[in-house]
Amino acid sequence: MSSEVIFFAGFTVFVILVMMLDLGAFSRQKSHIVSFKEAASWSAVWVALALGFYVFLRYYGHWVHDISDPSHLASVKSTYYPNLVLPTDFAAALNVFQSNMALEYITGYLVEYSLSVDNIFVFILIFNSFGVREVYYKKVLVWGILGSIVLRFVFIFVGSALIQQFSWVLYIFGAFLVYTGINILISKDKEEGIDVQKHPAVRLTSRYFNVFERYVVDNFFIRRKQDKKLYVTPLFVVMIVIAFTDVIFAVDSIPAIFSITKDPYIVFFSNVFAIMGLRSMFFFLVNIIDMFSYLKYGLGVLLTFIGLKMLFEHQLHEWGFNNMYSLLVIVGILAISIVASLIFPPKEKVVVEVKK
Template sequence: MSNESIFLLSFILFIVFILALDLGLFGKKSETVSMKQAGLMSFFVVALSVCFYFVLIKFGHYLHGIDSIDKLQQVIQKHHHPVKIIPNDLESSIQLYNQNLGLEYLTGYVVEYALSVDNIFVIVLVFTAFGVAPKNYHRVLFWGILGAIVMRFIFIFVGAALIQKFDWIMYVFGAFLVFTGVKMFFDRNSEEKIDTQNHPVVKFANRYFKVHNHFVGNKFFVTIDGVKKMTPLFLVLLIIEGTDLIFAVDSIPAIFSVTKDPYVVFFSNIFAIIGLRSMFFLLAGILDKFRFLKVGLAALLTFIGLKMLFHHYLDDWGFSTTDSLFIIVGILGLSIGLSLAFPEKKKDRKLRFDPENDDNIRH
């Protein structure tokens, strides 16, 4: 087995272990996830994500089986890494390559983790609109994350293959992200709603499958009079999977602006996804306090899109991954800082959501 296969297989086994740990900690000890539990799990996942950065800067060259200057040159050219090889010095060249690989991963992780926040807004709306009991949030999110990992894996490697074959796709991705960023800015104050009766997933399920009208504990399926039926909880899971699919259309092109290496894209995506569940429980009840976060995410997508459109000029100017990381962190930090410094005045809200309360109240 090649070093590349061993590295990837080890990563997948590690993720399986983290998911199993997540399910064991939160699936058996309690029905609901408290803020304290979510905070501890969020810290744990972020810490692991940062630790993986150090793994890459130490062992990243094993990812593509780099064992010679020629092999290193091939990998750098194939994935467009901004690394200059030191002639006749494989060890120093690998060190520079690994440092860049780690930085690309860290930058991509920050981008993906930030964009996941927008996903949380929609998940809150879905849970509230369908009246899902908080004790069932973890089950839906856990299986939703498993589905998201599979979809992201397919999207990432298909996207990488297309970019390798058609360079112009980068410009399509860039234009799409600029459009999405501008649209998000102008739609930032619009009220999003979930129509539970006319949602496409609900209409499709009712047309082609047997659907039970009521929740049955935390079950996705129930057998009634010998007939197996979907429960509304499974419909919610399908809607959340569809939501992640839509968000992947934004987030995956965004990270390709940071790195063209599909493995680095995959690593950063997966760590962001496994952190989404704990981040949901941590932030769901306080998202409305970050009034400028949508503006920050819109600016982030627009910046990334412009970076993809003008990447050739930026490369000539010496614009590096480190510069991207500083700008991305700066945008997010400024939007959060302004939100805390200038909080929105209290007013009556149509929806109040508390992840630790069984009653999600509509006014």
């Protein structure tokens, strides 16, 4: 069995175990309102795991592609890292390759994690529209996000295959990101709502499942005594909507990370850590998100920059604009938007209401 297979099997088991621990599957603790302290602790755990994975890639990144000889390294470089210049010595080349892989991963993770902030308002909107009590937020988010990871996995590798076959797809992605970023910058804040009955995920779920008419504690399924049929509860429908919504957000974020790396494995790893950390970040930021009023515009600038980088990749490469510069620009954009939010707070704060 190759180290590549062993690595991915171990990574999958690791993610499942941590997710179950986060959900509380190994304890008798029932559904509860996540406190700010608990959310901060789990946010720190997921960030620490993401940084730890960066260190792993830096020194053991060859496991990802099962690189054991110069010819295999040359093949991977040709496929996913065509612009990377490697030394002739295999050990030195492998060191440069792993350093570049780790840098692309941490840059992609930062992009995905920052873009995930935009999901928070939408998730609150979903919960309020469906009348979900705050005590059940955690369970819905964990399972909904897990489902979105599976869908993103398909999205990522299909996108990678398209890029490998049709390089011009990158220009479509780039133009789309520029359009999205500019649209964020020029659009005014509008009060949004969700038509529960007409939502595509709700209609699709109702077509293929028996939907129970009301919530039953924190259960996703219930067997009704009258007809012995298995029904899904409204909480299950909300979970499907969460997963569906996250995939919609992925239409922006996944093309964005392909501007940083063409390696689908690195795209997937950065997505997994960013999305798994989204649940704890949701509870951490939900009550203080109004403090970062300019962050939305920072994300608009970020998407525009990434789109332009994708459109002018060859020119930027000729000018020596490497991944380290990209990382510095991304950090700078986010830092400026956060600092501006704290120095110049809005006159009227946005109030985010949740159902207890």
